[in-house]
Amino acid sequence: MPLVGKQTWRFPSTPRILSAASVVGNKEGQGPLGNDFDIVHKDPYVGTDSWEKAERKLTEEACEEAMRKAGLKSQDIDLVIAGDLLNQLITSSFAARTLAMPFLGIFGACSTSMQGLALAALLVDSGFAHKVIAATSSHNSTAERQFRFPTEYGGQKPPTAHCTVTGSGAALIGKNGSALKITHATIGKVIDLGVKNPWEMGAAMAPAAVDTITAHFRDTGRTLDDYDLILTGDLGRVGHSIAKQLLEQQGHQAGDKFHDCGVLIYYPDQEEVFSGGSGCACCAVVTYGHILKRMERGELKRVLVTATGALLSPTSTQQGESIPCIAHTVAIEMEDDMR
Amino acid sequence: MPLVGKQTWRFPSTPRILSAASVVGNKEGQGPLGNDFDIVHKDPYVGTDSWEKAERKLTEEACEEAMRKAGLKSQDIDLVIAGDLLNQLITSSFAARTLAMPFLGIFGACSTSMQGLALAALLVDSGFAHKVIAATSSHNSTAERQFRFPTEYGGQKPPTAHCTVTGSGAALIGKNGSALKITHATIGKVIDLGVKNPWEMGAAMAPAAVDTITAHFRDTGRTLDDYDLILTGDLGRVGHSIAKQLLEQQGHQAGDKFHDCGVLIYYPDQEEVFSGGSGCACCAVVTYGHILKRMERGELKRVLVTATGALLSPTSTQQGESIPCIAHTVAIEMEDDMR
Numbered sequence: 001m002p003l004v005g006k007q008t009w010r011f012p013s014t015p016r017i018l019s020a021a022s023v024v025g026n027k028e029g030q031g032p033l034g035n036d037f038d039i040v041h042k043d044p045y046v047g048t049d050s051w052e053k054a055e056r057k058l059t060e061e062a063c064e065e066a067m068r069k070a071g072l073k074s075q076d077i078d079l080v081i082a083g084d085l086l087n088q089l090i091t092s093s094f095a096a097r098t099l100a101m102p103f104l105g106i107f108g109a110c111s112t113s114m115q116g117l118a119l120a121a122l123l124v125d126s127g128f129a130h131k132v133i134a135a136t137s138s139h140n141s142t143a144e145r146q147f148r149f150p151t152e153y154g155g156q157k158p159p160t161a162h163c164t165v166t167g168s169g170a171a172l173i174g175k176n177g178s179a180l181k182i183t184h185a186t187i188g189k190v191i192d193l194g195v196k197n198p199w200e201m202g203a204a205m206a207p208a209a210v211d212t213i214t215a216h217f218r219d220t221g222r223t224l225d226d227y228d229l230i231l232t233g234d235l236g237r238v239g240h241s242i243a244k245q246l247l248e249q250q251g252h253q254a255g256d257k258f259h260d261c262g263v264l265i266y267y268p269d270q271e272e273v274f275s276g277g278s279g280c281a282c283c284a285v286v287t288y289g290h291i292l293k294r295m296e297r298g299e300l301k302r303v304l305v306t307a308t309g310a311l312l313s314p315t316s317t318q319q320g321e322s323i324p325c326i327a328h329t330v331a332i333e334m335e336d337d338m339r
Numbered sequence: 340m341p342l343v344g345k346q347t348w349r350f351p352s353t354p355r356i357l358s359a360a361s362v363v364g365n366k367e368g369q370g371p372l373g374n375d376f377d378i379v380h381k382d383p384y385v386g387t388d389s390w391e392k393a394e395r396k397l398t399e400e401a402c403e404e405a406m407r408k409a410g411l412k413s414q415d416i417d418l419v420i421a422g423d424l425l426n427q428l429i430t431s432s433f434a435a436r437t438l439a440m441p442f443l444g445i446f447g448a449c450s451t452s453m454q455g456l457a458l459a460a461l462l463v464d465s466g467f468a469h470k471v472i473a474a475t476s477s478h479n480s481t482a483e484r485q486f487r488f489p490t491e492y493g494g495q496k497p498p499t500a501h502c503t504v505t506g507s508g509a510a511l512i513g514k515n516g517s518a519l520k521i522t523h524a525t526i527g528k529v530i531d532l533g534v535k536n537p538w539e540m541g542a543a544m545a546p547a548a549v550d551t552i553t554a555h556f557r558d559t560g561r562t563l564d565d566y567d568l569i570l571t572g573d574l575g576r577v578g579h580s581i582a583k584q585l586l587e588q589q590g591h592q593a594g595d596k597f598h599d600c601g602v603l604i605y606y607p608d609q610e611e612v613f614s615g616g617s618g619c620a621c622c623a624v625v626t627y628g629h630i631l632k633r634m635e636r637g638e639l640k641r642v643l644v645t646a647t648g649a650l651l652s653p654t655s656t657q658q659g660e661s662i663p664c665i666a667h668t669v670a671i672e673m674e675d676d677m678r
Contacts (some may be wrong), residue, residue, distance in 0.1 A: 093650035126465035190436040311432035
């Protein structure tokens with residue numbers, strides 16, 4: 001049975017990441033991982049006349065770059081699974097129109113990247129698709145416009161705030177032809193410990209990350225020792241430290257194996273990065289741009305990537321609701337003999 | 340291979356609809372299908388203090404009613420797949436918090452119901468889950484507030500407009516224990532013929548419905564003769580008539596086998612129903628409340644349900660974009676010997 005325990009999918013055929021692509025904005029390009037990204041755009045409009053069109057172009061470029069690397073064309077792809085932060089997923093839907101492939105839209109806020117990768121692996125593993133692209137995106141300026149204040153207003157943010165990553169990451173999944181295996185995915189439950197402040201998303205999401213990581217261990221019988229790296233999506237410095245404490249309270253001494261994409265993507269002294277990066281692109285570009293390259297170089301063999309999402313909306317915040325959070329995790333492994 | 344042709348999933352084990360539930364508002368209860376719905380709420384707030392909480396309660400009730408009918412509890416369910424029209428899917432996310440099950444959020448506008456049912460069938464068919472709930476919801480007042488004008492403003496609408504259905508539909512999918520089989524699902528591509536007017540959603544969505552229905556025929560080798568009913572989600576009177584013409588142009592004489600949930604759910608002379616119903620709940624409550632009962636009574640054996648979605652947002656409309664549309668279709672069949 002491919003369902004292991006209560007919430008983990010084990011993929012018997014271990015679908016492969018045939019290729020992956022990362023496209024980012026200028027700020028991400030100037031960060032510590034800048035050299036690992038495939039395309040860095042200095043222009044926040046990416047040559048278009050609106051931030052929304054720019055974000056869409058990032059998604060289209062990431063998908064096209066992933067296909068180019070794998071030597072495939074759009075007619076070779078059976079399905080694109082995509083999601084983003086914009087209302088009614090307009091980035092993904094309009095990009096899917098350009099890509100002209102069967103399309104499934106998904107939403108898990110910043111957990112969307114691993115939700116998509118898990119579903120793509122499931123489809124390929126079970127034979128319902130030969131080749132699937134999983135993509136996510138975010139853009140700092142579309143997110144600021146939609147969720148926060150007009151950029152011109154220059155609103156101040158507390159140090160616990162996050163900086164929405166401008167970028168898109170795409171992974172192309174197939175049956176074979178790569179040493180990068182997807183072995184498991186654990187699907188999260190909604191966890192809400194009552195945090196109501198939308199500037200405290202790291203603190204809100206940390207318990208969801210830990211809930212899914214510990215569910216993964218419980219379902220698979222694996223422990224921290226089975227992984228070279230436990231990566232979370234975008235808890236940021238504040239949330240990462242909380243998650244580390246929560247893991248330790250449950251007997252998992254993560255030590256220096258435990259990292260967060262939101263912390264890794266920017267230098268702490270870059271302008272206005274606050275607690276770290278966030279957005280649907282954060283986990284995607286760090287994983288697909290940086291982590292997979294480290295795996296291919298043999299520096300990491302087994303990695304557990306846990307993308308975390310804060311499932312709030314401006315309406316739910318205005319109505320005084322707390323922030324429901326979720327995390328989905330995917331286990332990626334480098335095949336020994338092809339390292 | 341369970342992938343048939345380019346975009347159709349054939350489910351070898353034919354997962355079953357173990358139970359289904361429909362919860363609606365007063366207007367839907369007064370329509371021609373009123374007696375088929377499980378719960379009809381006269382109060383638009385459903386006993387809560389906001390329309391958003393009311394919509395959430397509809398989803399929770401639909402899922403609970405589906406579990407009750409199947410004699411199952413929340414711990415028996417491996418996963419809930421849900422989506423709605425509200426920004427950041429707050430209805431589904433908050434309902435998933437209450438349900439406390441692993442959760443996948445999906446979005447395909449009004450096509451979400453069949454996207455969810457297709458994914459639920461896939462998960463059960465491939466053994467990645469034993470029991471899955473697929474649910475969608477919409478609420479007239481949350482949709483009006485988010486997409487259109489304040490209700491108090493009393494804005495006028497053209498006769499091509501739709502009336503967002505207040506309701507939620509949920510289906511509980513499992514391996515066996517019911518005569519209602521899911522045999523195929525065809526996943527749609529984004530189709531956009533350039534309609535820009537958000538009051539013309541039926542016209543915008545009709546080509547997407549026809550594209551997916553004809554893809555289903557092409558992939559499976561089936562024809563209209565194989566079905567007793569071809570049902571679309573919420574094209575309304577205007578879109579239904581366009582879709583019928585488009586099908587005929589492609590050689591499919593649908594005749595009186597071709598119907599639309601948005602047309603079926605209201606009497607034409609009910610107040611402010613315009614071209615017909617729409618919203619993520621429309622196709623779900625008509626299919627789960629009305630159509631499945633007709634199948635169980637032996638009136639219909641094979642039904643093709645095609646949910647259609649208009650993937651626009653207020654931002655995309657304000658920026659002058661046309662409306663990308665999509666449709667996903669699911670084939671449901673009543674087992675002969677259990678009819």
